[in-house]
Amino acid sequence: MNMETDLELQRPKSMRLRAEQQKWKWYVIAMLMLSVLAAIAGFASGRHSAAPSESDGHANGSSQIAGSKSARDGAEIVLPVTEERGVIATTTLAVQQESDLLQSPGKIVLPDNESWHVGVLTTGRIERVYANLGDYVHKGEVLARMHSHDVHEAQAAYAMAVAEKSRLRSAESLAQVNFDRMQRLYALRAASVEQAEQARQELVNAKTALENGQTDVVRSKTHLEENLGISADLPANANNETAELIPIVAPASGYVLQKNATPGTTVAPATDIFVLGDPKHLCMLASVGQEQLSQLKVGQSAWVTVPGGTGQRFAGRISNLGQEFDPTTRRLQVRIDIEHSGGILRPEMLATAEIAVGETRSLILIAPEDVDR
Numbered sequence: 001m002n003m004e005t006d007l008e009l010q011r012p013k014s015m016r017l018r019a020e021q022q023k024w025k026w027y028v029i030a031m032l033m034l035s036v037l038a039a040i041a042g043f044a045s046g047r048h049s050a051a052p053s054e055s056d057g058h059a060n061g062s063s064q065i066a067g068s069k070s071a072r073d074g075a076e077i078v079l080p081v082t083e084e085r086g087v088i089a090t091t092t093l094a095v096q097q098e099s100d101l102l103q104s105p106g107k108i109v110l111p112d113n114e115s116w117h118v119g120v121l122t123t124g125r126i127e128r129v130y131a132n133l134g135d136y137v138h139k140g141e142v143l144a145r146m147h148s149h150d151v152h153e154a155q156a157a158y159a160m161a162v163a164e165k166s167r168l169r170s171a172e173s174l175a176q177v178n179f180d181r182m183q184r185l186y187a188l189r190a191a192s193v194e195q196a197e198q199a200r201q202e203l204v205n206a207k208t209a210l211e212n213g214q215t216d217v218v219r220s221k222t223h224l225e226e227n228l229g230i231s232a233d234l235p236a237n238a239n240n241e242t243a244e245l246i247p248i249v250a251p252a253s254g255y256v257l258q259k260n261a262t263p264g265t266t267v268a269p270a271t272d273i274f275v276l277g278d279p280k281h282l283c284m285l286a287s288v289g290q291e292q293l294s295q296l297k298v299g300q301s302a303w304v305t306v307p308g309g310t311g312q313r314f315a316g317r318i319s320n321l322g323q324e325f326d327p328t329t330r331r332l333q334v335r336i337d338i339e340h341s342g343g344i345l346r347p348e349m350l351a352t353a354e355i356a357v358g359e360t361r362s363l364i365l366i367a368p369e370d371v372d373r
Contacts, residue, residue, distance in 0.1 A: 101303075101354040101355065101356060101357070102292060102295060102296075102354070102355045102356075102357045103352055103353070103354055103355075104286040104287055104288050104292070104334070104352070104353045104355065105286070105287055105350070105351075105352055105353075106284050106285045106286035106287050106333070106334075106350075106351055106352070106353055107284065107285055107348060107349060107350055107351060108282055108283075108284055108304075108306070108338075108345050108346065108347055108348065108349040108350075108351050109282070109283060109284070109285055109347055109348070110257075110277045110279075110281070110282060110283075110347050111281060111282070111283050111337075114277060114278060114281040114282075115254075115257070115275060115276065115277040116250075116251050116252050116254065116275070116276040116277070117272045117274075117275055118143065118248060118249075118250065118251065118272065118273055118274040118275070118276060119267075119269060119270070119271055119272055119273055120146065120246065120248060120267055120268075120269060120271070120273065121227050121228070121269055122148050122150040122228070122246070122269065123148065123150075123266070123267070123268050123269070124146040124147055124148030124149075124150070124246060124266070124267060125146060125147050125148075125264065125265070125266050125267075126144055126145075126146045126261045126262065126263055126264065126265045126266075126267060126273075127145050127146055127147050127245055127263060128144055128145040128242070128245065128263065129143070129144045129259075129261055129262060129263060130142060130143055130144060131143040131144070131250075131256050131259070131274065132256065132259065133256050133257075133258075133259050134255060134256060135255065135256045136253075136254070136255050136256075137250045137253065137254065137255075137256060137276065138250065138253045139250055139251065139252050139253045140249055140250065141249065141250045142247045142248065142249055142250075143248045143249065143250055143256075143273075143274055144247075144248040144261055144273065144274075145242060145245035145246065145247050145248065146245060146246050146248065146267065147244075147245055147246070148228075148246055150228065151224075151228055151230055151244050151245075151246060152244075154220065154223050154224045154228060154230070155224065155230070155232075155244075157220045157223075158217070158220035158221055158223075158224055158232055161213065161216040161217040161219075161220045161221075162217055164213050164216065165210070165213040165214055165216070165217050167213075168206070168209045168210040168212075168213040169210055169213075171206045171209065171210075172203075172206035172207055172209070172210045174206075175199075175202045175203040175205070175206035175207075176203055176206075178199050178202065178203070179199040179200055179202070179203040181199075182195055182196045182198075182199035182200075183196060183199075220232075228246050229246055229247040229249065230243070230244060230246065231243070248273060248274070250274075250276060251276070252276060253278070254276040254277050254278040255276065255277060255278065255279065256274055256275075256276060257275045257276065257277045257347065258272065258274065258275035259273075259274055260272060260273055260274070261273045261274070277347065279340070279343065279345060279346060279347070280340060281340075282338050282340050282345050282347065283316075283319070283335050283336060283337050283338055284304050284316065284335070284336045284338060284351050284353055285333045285334070285335055285336075286302075286333070286334045286335075286336055286353040286355075287329070287331045287332070287333060287334075288331060288332050288333075288334050289330070289331055289332075290325065290330065290331075290332070293321070293332060295355075295357040296318060296321060296334060296355065296357070297318070297321075298318055298319065298320070298321060299317055299318060300317065300318045300355060300356065300357075301315070301316075301317060301355075301356045302315075302316045302317060302318060302336045302353050302354060302355045302356065303315060303316065303353070303354045304316055304336065304338055304345075304351050304352070304353055304354075305351065305352050305354070306344070306345065306349055306350065306351045306352075307350060307351075307352070312344065313354075314338050314339065314340055314345065315338075315339050316336040316337055316338040316339060316353075317336065317337055318334060318335070318336055318355070319335050319336065319337045320334070320335040321334055322334055322335070334353075336353055336355075
């Protein structure tokens with residue numbers, strides 16, 4: 001009796017447990033069916049939005065095939081798919097060989113053979129100035145004029161040399177006449193051998209003196225015209241206001257980088273009145289430490305950048321490794337010739353050199369605007 005009662009009590013519990021299991025089973029099946037229906041609906045909607053027509057589908061398929069072919073050729077790579085309003089963006093990537101870069105600070109300078117220091121050969125006072133800072137001047141152009149007492153002294157020396165030459169020419173003509181007359185008298189036995197020989201010696205001395213006088217004229221004229229720039233034989237209607245002023249002439253074509261003269265300035269042979277140069281021919285002096293010297297060699301590629309600029313890199317090559325270290329900084333100045341055709345770089349600008357060292361490696365480059373879109 002007690003066993004039957006226990007069985008009757010346990011039967012409702014097992015039935016309730018079985019009912020709950022059946023309930024959860026159907027709940028799981030229903031959720032799975034809803035998930036499948038939602039996936040089918042999303043797939044159908046995506047097909048309608050991404051492929052409105054058969055021709056567009058063919059076009060997209062062709063672009064994907066072309067993208068795959070380009071990717072295999074290494075010319076174009078399709079970026080990870082980003083779907084915005086049904087548009088897939090692609091871009092062309094570049095593969096570049098890059099080396100490790102050694103960065104060294106320095107400054108931009110003019111090469112020694114591409115700059116000209118313009119001075120004078122005598123002491124004087126600047127009277128006229130025709131060129132200003134930044135002007136482009138041509139070879140032979142007059143930059144300024146100065147007054148000097150040496151001009152008057154040189155003109156006086158030239159005038160004396162010309163007068164002496166004229167006197168010596170007359171003396172030589174007279175000696176020639178005397179020699180010819182003595183030769184005739186000697187032929188007539190009206191003059192002795194000693195007299196004839198003396199006339200000949202006097203003619204030789206006169207010719208020698210005339211040659212020396214001619215040399216003095218050439219020397220004084222050269223000093224006036226080539227050293228001082230003053231015409232030795234001034235015409236009668238010459239403008240005396242500038243005719244006796246020493247012209248300061250540009251030795252080569254270039255820009256006026258420095259100007260140390262104004263009207264009234266007293267200058268001496270040790271003074272640099274103008275400094276000319278052409279910024280198209282520039283180089284950089286990079287400061288390199290002793291531990292980095294073993295990585296450098298003449299002809300090595302380098303790139304130069306300047307702070308605060310446009311970010312442009314100027315290509316160059318190492319042309320000189322320097323000969324000695326600075327005793328204070330213990331660094332060596334390496335000269336880098338720069339290929340520069342614009343007007344960005346200027347002498348004495350601070351710059352940074354990036355020198356390619358070590359083995360090269362391949363880098364994939366993408367433009368910044370392609371990353372943002």
